[in-house]
Amino acid sequence: MRALALLTALFLVPGLAAAQDKPRSALDRAKATQDEAAAPDEHKITLDEAVDRAALAEQNRESADTPDKEPETDADEPRPALGAKMFLTNSPAAFQKAWKAGEDDLPTTAMIGQANPVMVMLAISGCARGKDGKCAIQFTSRTAGPDGQFDTPRTTPPWNPAPMRAKAELAPASFGLRLGPADPAGRYTIEVKVTDLVAKTNRTVTSVVTKPAAAAGGR
Numbered sequence: 001m002r003a004l005a006l007l008t009a010l011f012l013v014p015g016l017a018a019a020q021d022k023p024r025s026a027l028d029r030a031k032a033t034q035d036e037a038a039a040p041d042e043h044k045i046t047l048d049e050a051v052d053r054a055a056l057a058e059q060n061r062e063s064a065d066t067p068d069k070e071p072e073t074d075a076d077e078p079r080p081a082l083g084a085k086m087f088l089t090n091s092p093a094a095f096q097k098a099w100k101a102g103e104d105d106l107p108t109t110a111m112i113g114q115a116n117p118v119m120v121m122l123a124i125s126g127c128a129r130g131k132d133g134k135c136a137i138q139f140t141s142r143t144a145g146p147d148g149q150f151d152t153p154r155t156t157p158p159w160n161p162a163p164m165r166a167k168a169e170l171a172p173a174s175f176g177l178r179l180g181p182a183d184p185a186g187r188y189t190i191e192v193k194v195t196d197l198v199a200k201t202n203r204t205v206t207s208v209v210t211k212p213a214a215a216a217g218g219r
Contacts, residue, residue, distance in 0.1 A: 080126035117178035128199035136197035146186030
């Protein structure tokens with residue numbers, strides 16, 4: 001393009017084109033030949049430079065034709081299904097310590113009494129990532145006595161952890177069950193519904209604890 005512009009300008013200068021056709025002396029011709037040989041050729045490129053320029057032009061063309069990629073989301077890769085597991089314990093502090101240490105022998109219980117209430121610990125995995133980059137997990141709990149009648153469900157505010165995969169994470173929310181002197185002996189059911197508000201899926205987990213007849217008097 002630069003060569004074309006230079007050639008066009010040469011024809012626009014009055015008398016310049018005509019002057020190029022005038023006969024020149026042998027001295028003028030020799031000088032002109034010497035000047036042309038000494039002057040560098042600004043437009044001459046090597047084969048490697050030509051290949052590099054062609055490759056760069058092709059790369060620029062492909063970049064212009066290719067749309068920008070959207071940020072990766074959970075839809076771009078397989079996500080494990082929502083998982084939930086319930087543990088019952090009389091010692092939540094000891095349970096959390098053992099969980100963090102990765103111990104297999106966690107302090108759990110299947111018994112309840114007036115003097116030893118139980119706490120529900122929930123391990124969650126596979127939550128979906130929302131637009132803010134976090135999960136949104138909600139817990140709804142209810143309990144039933146030996147007669148099988150459930151009480152009114154209670155729902156927690158959403159828990160917003162970072163996206164998790166197959167590895168379970170202990171939820172900060174915990175639910176306790178405490179019995180009084182008038183509560184009969186027998187089996188008590190604890191039910192927790194875990195809802196992934198982003199993926200719009202849920203899992204319900206249940207556990208049973210027993211109040212022995214000997215504990216009916218408060219022991």
